[in-house]
Amino acid sequence: MLAEIITIGDEILIGQIVDTNSAFIAKELNKIGISVYQITSVQDDREHILNAFADAAKRVSIVLVTGGLGPTKDDITKHTFCEFFNDTLVENESVLAHVEHLFAKYITATPISDLNRRQALVPSRAEVLHNANGTAPGMWMHENGVTFISMPGVPFEMMHLMTEIVIPKLSSFYRRPHIIHRTIVTYGLGESSLAQRLESWEDALPSFIKLAYLPNLGKVRLRLTGKGPDYDALAEAIEAECQKLYPLIKDIMYGIEDDQSLEEIVAKLLTEKKLTLSTAESFTGGKIAESITAIPGASQYFKGSVVSYATEAKINVLGVPEQMVNEHSVVSAEVASAMAKGVRNLLKTDFAIATTGNAGPTKGDSDAEVGTVFIAIEGPKSSLAKEFQMGNNRERIVQKSVNKAFELLQKEILKM
Numbered sequence: 001m002l003a004e005i006i007t008i009g010d011e012i013l014i015g016q017i018v019d020t021n022s023a024f025i026a027k028e029l030n031k032i033g034i035s036v037y038q039i040t041s042v043q044d045d046r047e048h049i050l051n052a053f054a055d056a057a058k059r060v061s062i063v064l065v066t067g068g069l070g071p072t073k074d075d076i077t078k079h080t081f082c083e084f085f086n087d088t089l090v091e092n093e094s095v096l097a098h099v100e101h102l103f104a105k106y107i108t109a110t111p112i113s114d115l116n117r118r119q120a121l122v123p124s125r126a127e128v129l130h131n132a133n134g135t136a137p138g139m140w141m142h143e144n145g146v147t148f149i150s151m152p153g154v155p156f157e158m159m160h161l162m163t164e165i166v167i168p169k170l171s172s173f174y175r176r177p178h179i180i181h182r183t184i185v186t187y188g189l190g191e192s193s194l195a196q197r198l199e200s201w202e203d204a205l206p207s208f209i210k211l212a213y214l215p216n217l218g219k220v221r222l223r224l225t226g227k228g229p230d231y232d233a234l235a236e237a238i239e240a241e242c243q244k245l246y247p248l249i250k251d252i253m254y255g256i257e258d259d260q261s262l263e264e265i266v267a268k269l270l271t272e273k274k275l276t277l278s279t280a281e282s283f284t285g286g287k288i289a290e291s292i293t294a295i296p297g298a299s300q301y302f303k304g305s306v307v308s309y310a311t312e313a314k315i316n317v318l319g320v321p322e323q324m325v326n327e328h329s330v331v332s333a334e335v336a337s338a339m340a341k342g343v344r345n346l347l348k349t350d351f352a353i354a355t356t357g358n359a360g361p362t363k364g365d366s367d368a369e370v371g372t373v374f375i376a377i378e379g380p381k382s383s384l385a386k387e388f389q390m391g392n393n394r395e396r397i398v399q400k401s402v403n404k405a406f407e408l409l410q411k412e413i414l415k416m
Contacts, residue, residue, distance in 0.1 A: 001061060001062070001174060002034070002059065003035070004039070005026065005039045005065075007065075022039045032176055034170065034174075044075070046076060049077070049080045065077065069119075069152050077150055081139065081141065081150060085141055090123075091121055116135065120137075127139070129161055131152060136157070138161045178230070180226045180231075182223070191213050208228050209241060211225075221257060262410065266413065267295050267297070270301035270413065277292070277301055279343065280343035280353070282314070282355055283401070287399070288305070289305035303349050306318060318346070321338065329368060334385075335356050335374070336354050336374035337385045344378045352378040353408075354375070354378070355401055371389050373397065374388075375401060
């Protein structure tokens with residue numbers, strides 16, 4: 001079962017907004033066994049939209065369209081739907097009542113206009129999909145064996161329609177195969193080395209199970225994908241292959257991504273062991289703390305962070321000896337360790353993470369080469385400070401270092 005996603009809007013094509021809708025739609029479709037064959041972005045242009053519709057109908061059974069449903073003249077999706085299906089627009093009483101209700105209740109400062117009432121115009125043969133969160137209704141049209149579904153481009157409106165209406169309708173309308181993914185996260189070994197380690201196991205995988213390597217900033221995700229008609233048999237086969245895989249990667253495996261990220265795994269460990277954490281960050285600029293506080297309940301174990309970006313802050317706030325900086329450089333194992341000790345003492349925590357390094361593009365307060373970083377972990381029974389070379393791209397240096405910091409912290413917690 002194949003689907004195509006078509007996003008309509010010049011704002012996507014000129015880079016003004018990022019198309020997050022397609023990623024969400026694809027993920028929801030995959031959950032019910034519908035594979036996305038292609039994602040297409042088109043201009044707010046009649047001919048371009050019509051051609052995209054015609055091409056998609058030749059390739060897939062389901063076409064999902066987002067965008068172009070507003071009340072202004074550049075929103076032409078409904079008109080092109082009518083042209084494509086040889087239909088006409090008619091006023092839908094339930095949609096009109098909904099639009100008037102929204103204005104009366106939430107938009108009292110602006111009187112409803114005829115332009116707003118035009119949102120109630122829909123193709124006569126379309127099934128209206130109620131948009132509880134906005135004025136533009138969704139539309140469902142099925143002709144010649146192909147289902148076209150149109151939804152608003154506003155993400156939270158589209159998401160509600162997708163999860164509450166579109167997915168249940170597709171599930172009951174089509175017979176679909178089952179698709180199961182299992183994504184295992186590994187840290188500390190590159191893609192090519194990992195592939196060599198897993199070659200024999202990968203070659204022996206059943207034909208209905210595929211393996212994908214997904215490298216990203218210090219980690220490689222291994223995604224197993226199985227597709228078949230029997231869910232229980234498929235799940236059993238995926239689990240059997242995972243049990244063969246785990247012993248091969250036990251030294252670098254950090255969890256199942258579908259369940260928890262590495263940050264969440266660390267958070268769970270800290271919570272279960274009733275341990276606390278603080279961070280002292282230089283070139284990472286608070287990214288480690290941001291990752292921690294994005295997890296609900298972080299206040300149970302995370303006490304705070306010092307972003308000591310300048311050398312003076314390391315000395316004056318964290319108590320790093322100035323002589324140490326002069327002797328070893330601000331980018332050094334010694335300074336990283338002193339930062340970790342300083343913030344651990346300052347905030348009275350069990351563990352502390354510290355980062356110092358040169359993320360570029362210039363050398364800053366140190367002569368260390370761009371990409372040189374030191375990460376220190378200070379704990380109740382151990383301390384470490386390690387040097388890493390993280391490349392020469394500033395964003396990648398920072399994110400790889402954040403990932404590595406959590407990797408090192410997890411290892412130290414597990415020693416407790």
